[in-house]
Amino acid sequence: GEDVEQSLFLSVREGDSSVINCTYTDSSSTYLYWYKQEPGAGLQLLTYIFSNMDMKQDQRLTVLLNKKDKHLSLRIADTQTGDSAIYFCAESIGTSGNMLTFGGGTRLMVKP
């Protein structure tokens, strides 16, 4: 199985908060990333967190990291229809090549 797991699908109403969850298995992860992919496009880096942090906030985005449970979440406040996309979490274990292991992606659908 994958080292990084995400639920497949999340549906929310416009204006609500969205919470996308991710679990990882490698306790030596150094950085954890969130990427957004819109249809037909590449992956856009949203935010990332260093493993010695618990939380990072960037405008409407809040990342929470529970290192003990190896659980990462991305909260999007005041979700908009333009937030509809696939969201990927990824972990880096800090090797010299900075190789990333990705989850399978969570498809977020925002209903008006």
Added chain:
Amino acid sequence: DAGITQSPRHKVTETGTPVTLRCHQTENHRYMYWYRQDPGHGLRLIHYSYGVKDTDKGEVSDGYSVSRSKTEDFLLTLESATSSQTSVYFCAISDRGSNQPQHFGDGTRLSIL
């Protein structure tokens, strides 16, 4: 957006033919990566490069080779394409490698019939 151009953006070819995908960057970043994206698998690393002529294998390297003769270009070659290599291929770059985020190109959709 990071200056990454992938070419071609779409390609359809037949089983057994050679295929080369190109990734071109204008950021002078040291590290370059090739991934494939398939439904349910997220992105999986094929090969990566940590400098000119320096490359290494990723998780799914069988059937693929790469070359990097200059900093700005990273080529992915399928020597004899198979239907299982039908996928969307993404190039990524990062500066200084370790602990620097990767930035992605827009992808190449490859169909092998």
